[in-house]
Amino acid sequence: MTTLKECLLACLVLQFSALAQAAPPAGSKPARPKHVSETTVVPDAERYSRRCQSQAVHRIARPQGTMLWGTKRSWDTEKIADERSSVLVSVDLASPRRAEAHVKALRLEGARLVALPSAGDVVGTVLQGTASDGKPVEVAICGAEPSPEDPSMVWYRIEAWNTVAQEWENPCVALNRVPDPRALAVSGVWDASGARQDVPGKLTFACENGAITKCIHWGYKPWASHAGQSLADLHQACTRMARADYCGNGRSHTHEDTTIDMYDRLGMIERAAEISADWDPAKGSFEAAWAPDGATCLAHTRDGRALESILQECPNRFSTGRMTDLGQEDRCVAQRTDVSPDKALLRNRSYGRGAK
Structure with missing residues (x-):
């Protein structure tokens, strides 16, 4: 009987140990599934409340070559996308999806975004963006950091709503030299051929590791x-x-x-x-x-x-x-x-x- 009790006790200890090792650390995010059913849609109120939260850096393992926008090609990590595709190519400055109560629109002055009417804060604003395939994508401005080299430039920390994973994510591709890339607000819109056009009311969030920002640098x-x-x-x-x-x-x-x-x-x-x-x-x-x-x-x-x-x-x-x-x-x-x-x-x- 003593031997049987000792065996049962040993089994329980092993089970608890395995469960403890399998559990995520306290305070960490649960691992997200690679794909989320299209029927699982996060409600608007919850989606906006989750923007601009601290996140682990998402990296892309596949070589990207030299990028134009510096953005991810697709939210679907299992898909090999064309180099001329992007999850974000432009944003609309008019009629923000979310903003401070009195902010009605944003305006670009040089490389700095200004809230309209004046005296508003652009941080926290959610703008309507567009991907290279023409699909809409929401973009949240999570931070604004004036460039120490040039006061006319502001670096923005942005997140876009990933409809596949149903969460906010930095759309900029991370590289070893810039693991947490920011973006510049640049006038104009670049199409898949790499041609730039002036489009009233629209701009490009050009990420640090892309050619648009490199050339500005x-x-x-x-x-x-x-x-x-x-x-x-x-x-x-x-x-x-x-x-x-x-x-x-x-x-x-x-x-x-x-x-x-x-x-x-x-x-x-x-x-x-x-x-x-x-x-x-x-x-x-x-x-x-x-x-x-x-x-x-x-x-x-x-x-x-x-x-x-x-x-x-x-x-x-x-x-x-x-x-x-x-x-x-x-x-x-x-x-x-x-x-x-x-x-x-x-x-x-x-x-x-x-x-x-």
């Missing part, structure tokens, strides 16, 4: 000017260059964190002449010249693929058979048929195949 602020010239077209050309979008169709031909050297016709950024930890001028060579709608000419691809593959991707866009010298040892082997290479706003150099 490099100095090409589309709301600003340099030497009396607007930087909007230079910024747009930069988004093409950052992603190696030669054809101007929204397709990238590079890898994340690929090192390049860039320089523009306004002299804002000059060609690197000295060796640094990230760049060796002696190993780099001219890659392409850039206009707002893509490359005007190119010499080699950034990711090492054959130049012929680009010519096939956008047939009749480039011609070959002659060399065009742009100066500074920048020579094109493929030129646009409709735009002169010397009309480019931006040029870049990169390491060719095998030159590392």
